[in-house]
Amino acid sequence: MSSGFRDFLKQLEDAGELLRLPKRVDPRHVSALMAQAPQATFFEAIDGYPDWRAAGALVSTRKRLAIAMGCREDAIAARFEQGIQRPIEPRLVDRAPCQEVIWTGDDADLTRIPIPMMHVKDGGPYISATVVVSRDPDYGRNVGSYRMMYRTPRETGVDLVSSSDMRVYYQRALDQGRPLPIAVAIGTHPFELLAASYKAPIAVDEFAVAGGLHGAPVELVRCRTVDLEVPANAELVLEGELLPIGWTADEGPFGEFSHITGEVKWNPIFRVRAITHRRDPIFYVLQMPWENDWLAAPVIEAAGLQALRVASVEPVAIRAPVGGCCYWTLVASIRKRPGEGKNALLALLSVAEVKLAIVTDDDIDIYDPDDLDWAMTFRVQADRDLLVVEGARGKHIDPSVRAGALGKGGLPTTAKLGIDATIPEGVPRSHYERLRYFAKDAVRLEDYR
Amino acid sequence: MSPLARAIVAQLSARPRHFGELVEAHMDVPWRDFLRAWGEVRAAEVLSRDDAGRYLVSASPSPSPP
Numbered sequence: 001m002s003s004g005f006r007d008f009l010k011q012l013e014d015a016g017e018l019l020r021l022p023k024r025v026d027p028r029h030v031s032a033l034m035a036q037a038p039q040a041t042f043f044e045a046i047d048g049y050p051d052w053r054a055a056g057a058l059v060s061t062r063k064r065l066a067i068a069m070g071c072r073e074d075a076i077a078a079r080f081e082q083g084i085q086r087p088i089e090p091r092l093v094d095r096a097p098c099q100e101v102i103w104t105g106d107d108a109d110l111t112r113i114p115i116p117m118m119h120v121k122d123g124g125p126y127i128s129a130t131v132v133v134s135r136d137p138d139y140g141r142n143v144g145s146y147r148m149m150y151r152t153p154r155e156t157g158v159d160l161v162s163s164s165d166m167r168v169y170y171q172r173a174l175d176q177g178r179p180l181p182i183a184v185a186i187g188t189h190p191f192e193l194l195a196a197s198y199k200a201p202i203a204v205d206e207f208a209v210a211g212g213l214h215g216a217p218v219e220l221v222r223c224r225t226v227d228l229e230v231p232a233n234a235e236l237v238l239e240g241e242l243l244p245i246g247w248t249a250d251e252g253p254f255g256e257f258s259h260i261t262g263e264v265k266w267n268p269i270f271r272v273r274a275i276t277h278r279r280d281p282i283f284y285v286l287q288m289p290w291e292n293d294w295l296a297a298p299v300i301e302a303a304g305l306q307a308l309r310v311a312s313v314e315p316v317a318i319r320a321p322v323g324g325c326c327y328w329t330l331v332a333s334i335r336k337r338p339g340e341g342k343n344a345l346l347a348l349l350s351v352a353e354v355k356l357a358i359v360t361d362d363d364i365d366i367y368d369p370d371d372l373d374w375a376m377t378f379r380v381q382a383d384r385d386l387l388v389v390e391g392a393r394g395k396h397i398d399p400s401v402r403a404g405a406l407g408k409g410g411l412p413t414t415a416k417l418g419i420d421a422t423i424p425e426g427v428p429r430s431h432y433e434r435l436r437y438f439a440k441d442a443v444r445l446e447d448y449r
Numbered sequence: 450m451s452p453l454a455r456a457i458v459a460q461l462s463a464r465p466r467h468f469g470e471l472v473e474a475h476m477d478v479p480w481r482d483f484l485r486a487w488g489e490v491r492a493a494e495v496l497s498r499d500d501a502g503r504y505l506v507s508a509s510p511s512p513s514p515p
Contacts, residue, residue: 111481111485115484
């Protein structure tokens, strides 16, 4: 059986990474409190919601993500690669904790869930930790993650602007004038969220990817009102449909994973048919932008490793720093042969929306900012070692692409920068020999205290 | 429409506001009551949005894509 949300909470607590708040908290204050806490946060009492607890900021650091993935902090990409290369098909079960309580009809009321207020300029309260399941008659099941903005007790907005498999499914349903049934699982293990965030080929079942990450099949249960399956051990499930109205309803702004507020978007509406949950549910508040960023890191880092290997460059370490939102920047160290600093940059800059890539030799600790600065200071000549690619695909939420000037439907482009911070060809490695202290191994500080 | 929903409509008729400003103006109201009232305002289809993402109540019946 795969691990669940509660197993992960226990792992965090055992590692001293979970802060329990026993006092009653207003849902309007949940995010602000999480932002002040150095650890992941568990709210034991929610004002106005006596049956609920809440938790969040669970994977808002590399350390906590590594705990979720059961690996070292510098091994999350390799661990992710391992999981996606060995998918394990999910298993269907008859009974599920996520269906201990079932609300249908007028009882399926979103105001009964402690959906929090997150950021100052959000267009409404948001459900952020979603694992959204849909099905297409030809392509099969899809699992993705989409933010959902509260509208009414039975409706949310759903951000379906970016290209995704579910967007394709919705468009196909829309063309036939029918709604698209979906189910939204909240409060799952991060592996389900990681698999949902991973842009797998359309025919790949993301629950099998999650199974590969767990090393065990994800247990699924059939929904009560839609022909879909959800993780049995989820805390909460919303069942319903995307209405066949197209991209016509206002949604947003929301605090984006780029750490800034987005714009109002035009999106479909999700209408709720049923809500099912555990008897003692815990509502998962995925804290933007940090958790979204860190959930992207293994995916982007693994893509970087793959790109380097395809380019026949041997990677040693790779890092998607949080300053680049674990999405726009990649730093890699390589075992370099002549010319491979540039080859590595070309490979890394081909990954998704990566717009800054830095490559170093394998003697540089890319997790140490000072070591990285040192390499960029003494191994880079700006006229030789910078690579600029103009007019590559960009992303609207990067303000520097000036998307506002493009007009309706315009797609932005971006320039990409690569910095080759490897030892220049022709300079002997001995010129970079670090200082060593005389008799370092002959004396110990402890002996002189 | 409930008194709280009517109060929200009145506030948005006076000037555009971010959702957060409305929340802040009604912190004395239980969150669930506020969400229900907001649902009523939404269902009444009287809301528009401005470029800054603020809500407003205007003559046009409901928000529509630009």
